[in-house]
Amino acid sequence: MSLERGCPSMLPQLPECVDSFHDCLNHEPSTHFSYKGEYEMGAFRAFGATLLLCLSVIASARAETRGAFMTLGTATTQPIGHLLFCQENSRECAPPVDRITPAPLELDRSTILSVAAVNTTINARIEARSDKDIYGVEERWAYPAAEGDCEDFVLLKRRVLSQKGIDLANLLITVVLRPDGEGHAVLTLRTTQGDFILDNLEWRILAWADTPYTYLKRQSSADPGGWIDIGHGRDVIVSSVEQ
16 A cells, blocks of 8 residues: 555644643643653643543434444454464463453543543654555554554554553454545444544544544454454555555
């Protein structure tokens, strides 16, 4: 896949969020990453506050149309990039020993702020580049150090949030189609209030129904090496940059 340019910077859009939530900015989100400055720090805190205020409203409003939760189908094919990733990282793709799927995540203020901080920090720190540019191949899933494709953002967010105590059963790699028909990968946060999306092309965390994507397939919450169809899933190559 030929990819012409990296994902655009969204930082100029952040001051409005900060200005709207001055009284929420004294909460310090916990993260393993260092921030680039006070400007981003305030913006990250504001995102968490925004999510806290709007999350239940978004979920209930969209439930009347598309639904707060994705409608899942049957078992489907594993993306080739994830299959190769699992061959190299077998422990991360093994099903739980007890075979019991944990309940969806219960959201609270601390969790929302933490998720928001991880999403915005990784989006800011990692440069979006295609697998072809980095590795010389069309599809390779790997943890990024400084640059990566969309699935690499997802893998890193998933690992960091798992380290913060969120069960992997509630952090699901998801394959979608962008409006232009290009394949893309996002991270689904499975919660009691609905499915929410962490995306390297979007600083906000949105209810899945509020995103512009066509959803194809996602990891099984019962088996991280298994995948479940969402509607009409099909195999696509995923990319993190806008053309």
